[in-house]
Amino acid sequence: MRFSNKNALVTGAAGGIGAAIVRQLRAEGARVAVADRDVSGIEADAQLPGNLLETGYADGLPQAAFDVLGGLDIVVNNAGVITRGKVTETTDADWDLSVDVNVRAPFRISRAAIPLLAARGGGAIVNTASCWGLRPGPNHAVYCMTKAAIASLTQCMGMDHAHQNIRINAVCPNEVNTPMLRTGFIKRGFDPDTAVAELGKTVPLGRIAEPEDIADVVLFLASDAARYMCGALVEVNGGKAVG
Ligand code: NAD
Numbered sequence: 001m002r003f004s005n006k007n008a009l010v011t012g013a014a015g016g017i018g019a020a021i022v023r024q025l026r027a028e029g030a031r032v033a034v035a036d037r038d039v040s041g042i043e044a045d046a047q048l049p050g051n052l053l054e055t056g057y058a059d060g061l062p063q064a065a066f067d068v069l070g071g072l073d074i075v076v077n078n079a080g081v082i083t084r085g086k087v088t089e090t091t092d093a094d095w096d097l098s099v100d101v102n103v104r105a106p107f108r109i110s111r112a113a114i115p116l117l118a119a120r121g122g123g124a125i126v127n128t129a130s131c132w133g134l135r136p137g138p139n140h141a142v143y144c145m146t147k148a149a150i151a152s153l154t155q156c157m158g159m160d161h162a163h164q165n166i167r168i169n170a171v172c173p174n175e176v177n178t179p180m181l182r183t184g185f186i187k188r189g190f191d192p193d194t195a196v197a198e199l200g201k202t203v204p205l206g207r208i209a210e211p212e213d214i215a216d217v218v219l220f221l222a223s224d225a226a227r228y229m230c231g232a233l234v235e236v237n238g239g240k241a242v243g
Contacts, residue, residue, distance in 0.1 A: 003030035012079030016178025077106035122165025158231020204239030
């Protein structure tokens, strides 16, 4: 039980990777507050539904989690959206949505969480970036840019807050079998099971990631086993290092 007596906030908790993180944190003893637009179906210790586009909600989430759980030790900024297309196909609305959910919300949540974690003697923040934040892939210009931004912010915050015993790191997955990936296939007219199987053939390990493969690394980064890691961008890619 690595997370006994630990309190955690997880955003994007209703999504594929977020739900796995919540399940695994709770299985290892953590008390977890879940944040997403609809958290009604999620087993958790506290439910904090809301829209991360509302700045007051994002600003207030860490304190709300702290109050309802009786403390806060771990924050997982996992919520995200993907917009597809080259710059010439990207609308202002795509830009605003991508930047606001993928960058501004974790910035606001981290800014509010850091003093709370520091007052308790430290803690951990884990951000979900992407391998596309490290090396861009084609036809997702603004998504890649936002993931590069959160990767950079993770490195900066990891450096700036280490002296407060707050470790801030990011996980950088390649393709993961979640609603985000599957709805993309459906929108493009592909059968998602067939497309996931085909995509798996391009991965040296022979399959794309399941959400639990990513959650395991998030839990490691949140745990004391990662006690000397600050500002790390940890790629989780089955051996497929490029977009
Ligand atoms: P998902 O779509 O299953 O989950 C994302 C969750 O974020 C959803 O539950 C959604 O409701 C929530 N969310 C989005 N906008 C929100 C808003 N405005 N307010 C509140 N909640 C909001 O996707 P996932 O694959 O589980 O993605 C989790 C994270 O992993 C994302 O940051 C994503 O960019 C990243 N990622 C995913 C993949 C992949 O292949 N699936 C690869 C690399 C990185």
